[in-house]
Every structure is written in C-alpha cells, then in structure tokens.
Amino acid sequence: MTASPHADNLRSDLELALRLADAADGQSLPRFDAADLEISTKADNSHVTDADLATERAVRGILATERPDDGIFGEEFGAQGSTHRQWIIDPIDGTANFLRGVPLWGTMIALAIDGVPQVGVVSMPALGRRWWAATGEGAWTDDDGGARRLRTSSVSSLDDASVSFQSIAQWSDAGRLDALLRVAARVWRDRAYGDVYAYMLLAEGRIDMVAEFDVKEYDIAAAVPIVREAGGRMTAIDGAETIAARSTLATNGTLHDDFLTLLLQD
Incomplete structure (x- = not known):
C-alpha cells in the first residue's frame, strides 16, 4: 500500500524532530549537574538555566534553516510565525529537577498542525531514554539499542x-x-x-x-x-x-x- 503524502510528510517531520532532540541533548546533558550552571528567576518565579536557553536556541536554529515557513512556540522565547504548522518546544521539562541534579528531566519537541499535535519526541538523556511518535506511525522507545513499540496498559478497573x-x-x-x-x-x-x-x-x-x-x-x-x-x-x-x-x-x-x-x- 502506498503511503499518503500526509504520512510521508509526518515521517519527514518525525525524522527532523529526532535530529532536533539530538541537538538538544548535545546542549543540555553537558550542563546537567555542572558546578557552574547559571540559574535565574523568571517573572513567574520559575527557574531558568543557561542550559534551557542554549537548548531552545539550538532547536530554533535548525528549524529556521530546515522549516523556515513553520511557526515555533517555545517556553523560553515565545511564539513566532505560523500557527498552521507550529513546532512546540520545551527545552528542559523538569528544570527544578535539572538544577538539583535529579535525572528526571527531558526535552519535549512536538509539531502541531492546526493546534493538534501530530509528531512528538521526548528525550531524557540523563536516563539514556527517548520516546517518539507520529500520527498513524505508532509510538516507540529505544530499548537496548533497538526500537520497541509502546502500548498502554489493559487495566480496566x-x-x-x-x-x-x-x-x-x-x-x-x-x-x-x-x-x-x-x-x-x-x-x-x-x-x-x-x-x-x-x-x-x-x-x-x-x-x-x-x-x-x-x-x-x-x-x-x-x-x-x-x-x-x-x-x-x-x-x-x-x-x-x-x-x-x-x-x-x-x-x-x-x-x-x-x-x-x-x-x-x-
């Protein structure tokens, strides 16, 4: 069966999202538990680190080159461009964990089309784990060097x-x-x-x-x-x-x- 153009596009977007996650990990992981980590407080009293900022900049830089017509909405630098195809970025979800040296944090990268997330990648490099999905393509994680398909539980009570x-x-x-x-x-x-x-x-x-x-x-x-x-x-x-x-x-x-x-x- 020939895949639809929509499915082909989402596969391409997913491949890009996985490369964005690679770039994000390259910025965030070296700063995790760093003695010289720079921490500041935002207007809402939440914390932001130099790693949050560098990670989002790295992702935005790649998107500016490879998807210049797409919009971006990131936690640290806000929204710009189209809302039809919009990349939604949390450079470090779990910043409080990150700045305290707790490894439960990760980068979240999504592509939403008309407000509905169609592609998602979550990378938690301090755990050596990653999860990804695109509509119609299943959800996956890396498991001992290979991809394993995900399935929610069958609990019914x-x-x-x-x-x-x-x-x-x-x-x-x-x-x-x-x-x-x-x-x-x-x-x-x-x-x-x-x-x-x-x-x-x-x-x-x-x-x-x-x-x-x-x-x-x-x-x-x-x-x-x-x-x-x-x-x-x-x-x-x-x-x-x-x-x-x-x-x-x-x-x-x-x-x-x-x-x-x-x-x-x-």
Whole structure:
C-alpha cells in the first residue's frame, strides 16, 4: 500500500524532530549537574538555566534553516510565525529537577498542525531514554539499542489502576484537592512521578493515569502523539480535546471516561 503524502510528510517531520532532540541533548546533558550552571528567576518565579536557553536556541536554529515557513512556540522565547504548522518546544521539562541534579528531566519537541499535535519526541538523556511518535506511525522507545513499540496498559478497573498526580500543591492551587483525594481513595496506587516522565510511564503501560493543572502547551504537546499512538487518550480535566486548557488528563484509554466521571463529581 502506498503511503499518503500526509504520512510521508509526518515521517519527514518525525525524522527532523529526532535530529532536533539530538541537538538538544548535545546542549543540555553537558550542563546537567555542572558546578557552574547559571540559574535565574523568571517573572513567574520559575527557574531558568543557561542550559534551557542554549537548548531552545539550538532547536530554533535548525528549524529556521530546515522549516523556515513553520511557526515555533517555545517556553523560553515565545511564539513566532505560523500557527498552521507550529513546532512546540520545551527545552528542559523538569528544570527544578535539572538544577538539583535529579535525572528526571527531558526535552519535549512536538509539531502541531492546526493546534493538534501530530509528531512528538521526548528525550531524557540523563536516563539514556527517548520516546517518539507520529500520527498513524505508532509510538516507540529505544530499548537496548533497538526500537520497541509502546502500548498502554489493559487495566480496566479503577480498583486496579496506578496513577500519577504530579503534585499536591498543583491540585490545591486549582481548588481540586478534594478530587485528588477522591481519586487516591479509589485507585490501587497513587504516586507523583512528576513532569514528562509520568506520561512516558503511561505510554509504556506502567501506570494508567496522569493528571495535572497549570500546564502550558509546551508542557504536554509532545506527549500527546506518544500517548495517543500507544493506545491512550489525552484531554483536559473536563474532557475537552485541546492542549490549551491549562489542565490535562492522560489515561490508558480504557479508563478515560471512568476517570472523568470520578474527577468531575460534585
């Protein structure tokens, strides 16, 4: 069967995204746990390091050469250009971990077409791991030097579910602490694995739900194709099919409606 031009284009975009991740790793990993790491505070009181800035610059530089007509939306340098085809970049997701020497951080690279992420790459070089997906091409990770296809879990009961809630403070600040406690009381196991790593655990079938608040598009866009192509589902906490709602609920797919019902109880 001959692939459609759309599929061919996405494969090309995915190949580029993987090369962007290589370039990002080349900037971020040498600065991880560096004694001279430069750290400053942004207007929202979050931290930014010289590695965040250098990583996003490296990605933007390649895109300017290879996809000059595409738009870019990055955490550190904002949005520019087209929103029809827009690369969404989080140079270091988990900066707090990065600056404390905790290896659970990664670069997130997505291509969204008309607001829907179609390509996603997550690279966590301190763990030596990478995950990637494009619509219709499946979700994959590297495993002992070879590619392994991802599949979300087959857990079908909340009683057996393992979930990641990211942080108590997030839920409290969103006024949803009661919902978090309700989830924790209902499921088998709750943990806060944190940041992008939790979504990759979901895509690998190791946990069954991730939910969080106060997220920007660049915090979640790259995870969307990976979770979706692995058989899962991602929406906002209220079920809306958008990455712009400042909340996200990611599940193995089977349990999505059950979690929505549980979370939206009065």
